[in-house]
Amino acid sequence: MNYLLRTTNLVKKFKDKEVVTNVNMNIKKGEIYGFLGPNGAGKTTIMKMIVNLVKPSSGEIEIFGEKLTNGAYETLKRIGSIIEYPVFYDKLTGRENLELHCEYMGYYDKSAIDKVIDLVNLKDIEHKDVKDYSLGMKQRLGIARAIITRPEFLILDEPINGLDPIGIKEIRNLLKMLCKEYNITILISSHILGEIEQIADTIGIINNGKLIEEISMDIVREQNTEYVEIITMDFKKAAYILENDLNISNFKIVDNNKIRIYDLKLAQKDISKALILKGIEIEAINKKNSTLEDHFLKLLEGSELSA
Template sequence: MKELVRTRQLTKSYGPAEVVSGVNMNLRRGEIYGFLGPNGAGKSTVMKMLLGLVKPTGGEIEIFGEKLLPGSTEHLKRIGHLIETPVFYEKLTAEQNLELHTEYMGYYKEGAIRDALEMVQLAATYDKPVKQFSLGMKQRLGIARAIVTRPELLLLDEPINGLDPEGIQAMRQLFVRIRDEWGTAILISSHLLSEVEQVADTIGVIDGGRLLREVSMETVHASTTEYVEIVTSNVSLAAFVLVDTLEIENIKQMGDNTIRIYDTKLSPEVLAKGLIASDVPIQSINRRHHSLEEYFFDMIKGGNEHVATH
């Protein structure tokens, strides 16, 4: 995959405070990149620098194979974005707001506005003034505005804010569809790690302005520890049977009713059979691996910079 975005030692300071520090990011065509970090980590600032809304203090940005120079605007025609809370002309309809945007962008493809509204499930409200929209509807309209020009690069800053679970699932499916059908590269910042885990091809973990790691989700899944999780109403008996009878060496109690087994030499089926034979009540038993959330917090706690791994 060809890289659409490359940053090298990208840095931004406000006075003595360095909010982005030496970031080396690589975003490829047809890739969803999950940009993860706590509030104030520098995610939005990096996105604003990619759009030219904030001027870097140091380093360089390359977009679509060309270095981004002060005053560069031509690349913006190929980018869709949703940064922070979307703002609209409240008295105008969703359709009218998108008409103004496409005119400003010089994009005049017939049917594009209706297509975008349908994709975010707002087609039925196209003639309704935006002032009557809920927070979630405005967020959907912001996404529609970002995708209406079929961009090659899509920058989405916390795009599922204000959406209900059904809306989150719909947008997740939409992002994957845009990647697969249009070949669009998508940079998504989010604090909802479980949602990023379900769509991202690559993640970048940023904290304190430093990119700690850039790694493919395949690598994350391959490197995370696998374990068997047992939920039982009698943890003490289960632990005794696992260690004394089944000779499991590596277990850990998680709360009042859960045990994790990191010694995976026995299958969940064999474990269940052994526990049931000793009258251990089992509510559930499943093979799992550490989530992206656990990987993320381990990374933040470690705080060490890592080489990018694709």
């Protein structure tokens, strides 16, 4: 299999604390890899190690088939990135920031600036000083800067922070296009799991510095379970009726107002009717499929229990 990036037993310690532990990532060429984990799990530290901003304590990083070293300048030229909050020269315009970046990178295709400004929808504000940009505008400018040199590998740490729903959709479509039409491999982290679910080919889930799963999204989708979700404040009484009157034992109480029933031997209307006749006030009842968020939370829960 053709991997663009592989890490082998990657470890990072800050003083005596190990924040990344024996991580083995495998990112295939031409895919979108969703990197998931709670705050402080180690995602950003790993991304910084990949672009040589932080040195590993031990282990190896291989990119484009070559081991990453301190002098791997040509390798790093093939990578675009936004890691943590993008920083700009605030008193320069968006266009001037992009021009400066191109000069720094030795990239002299001036038409590329017009193209990326169009791609990230900054056409009307490119001549505005960056100090007057909103957070969402700065995120767009950061993405423009990351892709302007046509990198082969794009690393994006929370790139949709500060964007409204329309902006999020635009960036989602942009990333899909960059991967499909330009064959750019993308590593992206985000707290918005629904977005990762829509664009990722593979996901890696990290918790407490350990990569606890690396799995194809196709497999996650195949594992999706159908269930009936009931929203009611009478969840305790409803749970009693399900178990004792309807003989349903395969259900789970979520958030103290939701019951998810995985045993679907009874029709949704029959469950609803039985609960209403017993005086249960039902706010909503729907048939659903488990999501990436369900998979993610279940996996994190299991990793915490085994820790």
